[in-house]
Ligand SMILES: NC(=O)C1=CN([C@@H]2O[C@H](COP(=O)(O)OP(=O)(O)OC[C@H]3O[C@@H](n4cnc5c(N)ncnc54)[C@H](O)[C@@H]3O)[C@@H](O)[C@H]2O)[C@H](O)CC1
């Protein structure tokens with residue numbers, strides 16, 4: 001079997017700036033307010049990349065009969081996982097979604113993504129945990145807006161994920177890891193791989209945090225180089241020219 005990690009170009013992690021949470025929030029702000037690249041667009045790119053990585057790295061050539069569980073919180077992280085759930089469903093996988101909250105608690109863009117998932121008939125559950133075998137778990141419980149140790153059903157979903165033999169692919173940061181400090185909550189995802197967005201977050205490299213990250217991939221959500229330049233950040237000009245997913249080594 002070919003080594004599927006070879007399908008993504010490799011980039012030295014030290015060749016890139018590592019973002020603080022404040023810088024990531026500024027990237028989000030400038031994308032929307034200065035460039036008009038809105039959250040819906042960024043989230044589509046994030047979710048499509050997550051789906052592509054899940055398929056290529058963990059599911060193999062045919063998605064028929066492959067079971068995917070997407071864990072989704074009600075923030076931007078969950079929204080990206082819901083996009084990935086939809087894309088993998090359309091590519092032929094058996095996808096189900098576990099929510100941290102009832103669907104009525106979702107608002108804004110994540111609620112929009114959830115309504116599409118429901119319209120497609122993808123099973124959505126905010127109460128129980130699946131008993132059947134899973135091939136890959138997508139972790140969209142919490143991203144860079146973690147506040148304190150995961151609580152409630154978010155914590156239940158993290159614990160459930162860590163008990164499964166299937167690999168977990170985390171979106172942006174393993175849920176429970178503080179993206180800025182790398183602090184590890186009592187309840188944190190142990191990811192086989194992490195698909196982080198735009199630029200790697202500084203917390204992914206702390207000694208404690210890095211044990212939860214697994215293989216690290218970076219996804220293009222179309223941040224213009226001029227936006228980074230205005231923040232005093234320099235990135236290699238051809239970072240995503242070959243592929244909009246790269247492996248950081
Ligand atoms: N430019 C980018 O990188 C983009 C990133 N995106 C993704 O959006 C998230 C950040 O989204 P945000 O809405 O700010 O919040 P989160 O999804 O991280 O989490 C909020 C969600 O989680 C709940 N929560 C927080 N702490 C806890 C806790 N201790 N226990 C339980 N629940 C908790 C909170 O209540 C909210 O419901 C980023 O990581 C990316 O994945 C965009 O998609 C595109 C642009």
Ligand SMILES: [K+]
Pocket residue numbers: 077139140141142143170171172173174175
């Ligand atoms: K996550």
